[in-house]
Amino acid sequence: MALKHLHPGPDNRGEVISATLKEILRGETKRHSLIAHNERICNEHWLPNNDIGGVVGACAGVFYDQMSLAIPKLWHGDTQGIQLLANGAGSMYLAARLDFCDLKLSPGGFDFENPVLKHLIIFHGVLAKVGGNVMPKWFAPHVLKLLNGKASDLLRQIDEPFVEFMRLLLQAQIVRKWPEEIDRATLKGFAPLLQFIGDLNKFGRVLEDYCDFRLCNAWGWDEVDARKPRKSHQSFPSSIFDGPGWEALLPFELFSLQYVYESCTGMSLTFSGDHPLLNSKLMSLPSVWPFPKSELLAEIEKFGASKFGENWQG
Numbered sequence: 001m002a003l004k005h006l007h008p009g010p011d012n013r014g015e016v017i018s019a020t021l022k023e024i025l026r027g028e029t030k031r032h033s034l035i036a037h038n039e040r041i042c043n044e045h046w047l048p049n050n051d052i053g054g055v056v057g058a059c060a061g062v063f064y065d066q067m068s069l070a071i072p073k074l075w076h077g078d079t080q081g082i083q084l085l086a087n088g089a090g091s092m093y094l095a096a097r098l099d100f101c102d103l104k105l106s107p108g109g110f111d112f113e114n115p116v117l118k119h120l121i122i123f124h125g126v127l128a129k130v131g132g133n134v135m136p137k138w139f140a141p142h143v144l145k146l147l148n149g150k151a152s153d154l155l156r157q158i159d160e161p162f163v164e165f166m167r168l169l170l171q172a173q174i175v176r177k178w179p180e181e182i183d184r185a186t187l188k189g190f191a192p193l194l195q196f197i198g199d200l201n202k203f204g205r206v207l208e209d210y211c212d213f214r215l216c217n218a219w220g221w222d223e224v225d226a227r228k229p230r231k232s233h234q235s236f237p238s239s240i241f242d243g244p245g246w247e248a249l250l251p252f253e254l255f256s257l258q259y260v261y262e263s264c265t266g267m268s269l270t271f272s273g274d275h276p277l278l279n280s281k282l283m284s285l286p287s288v289w290p291f292p293k294s295e296l297l298a299e300i301e302k303f304g305a306s307k308f309g310e311n312w313q314g
Helices: 013-026 028-046 052-075 080-105 107-111 117-130 139-148 150-175 184-195 200-218 252-265 295-311
Strands: none
Touching: 013 028, 013 052, 013 200, 028 052, 028 295, 052 080, 052 117, 052 295, 080 107, 080 117, 080 139, 080 295, 107 150, 117 139, 117 150, 117 252, 139 150, 150 184, 150 252, 184 200, 184 252
16 A cells, blocks of 8 residues: 555554654654754854744754654664653753743734744643653743634644644643533544543543544544545645654653643543554653753753843743
8 A cells, every 4th residue: 555545543553653653764864954954053043143033943943853863763662762852852941931931021922823833732742741740830821822822823724623622731731620611523533532531431442543543644634434535735734743753653642631631630641552652662751851951952041041031931
């Protein structure tokens, strides 16, 4: 079967995982080049010119590319992936802090598209998983404000159900109250995660079906039962998982779900089921906090402290 016609489902999970890993590894050389480019332009251009947006974009780009290098290694149990993950998390943590401080002092920025919004949402799940007990008080309110404003317009056009799913989670985290009602029509494939989260008898099956759903989206299908892939004329991407890239294998939104549910209810949430995504080494990632700081990240830290003073958040 041609890769472009690969339709994920219960009967070909292993094949889909293998194909996804191959697609991620196909871009390995490019990822190294992009990391070097972003670090160089940040050091030689964005920092000297006090360009906050440039620094944020470069750090977010490094995060994304480091994760692309890390995930295949972590999937196969290569411990080198831990350092790549830590490096990427350190870069994105600074990007998030800069973005927060910048928009706090210039709130009009919430009315414009935020180019790193997807990175911030993904990082919420990554931080929940590998950040130890670190979840800055300012982080969820910042991302929620972006999702509630015009800054999320483009992302909503790409994947409205996902944006609404994350909006509900972030709102719940802030008010420390689990949502009592959900709009299943708006949430679509994400709805069962919230609808059956407290049902021990059903949630395992829901997780398996959901993992097939997210892989379908990564490979260009709306759902397992779709008869045709998305039409080529549809805007690209058409899902938060569209790719397929490393996001297809790392269920970051499940880590967000787990963190918020446990914070709101005081009950533990475990993920188990007969699906490769639920049984991979990515589900048991260790804490990498405190995130490492390269020489460049240390300079960015100084830049943030100098630029924002008492408003610089840790």
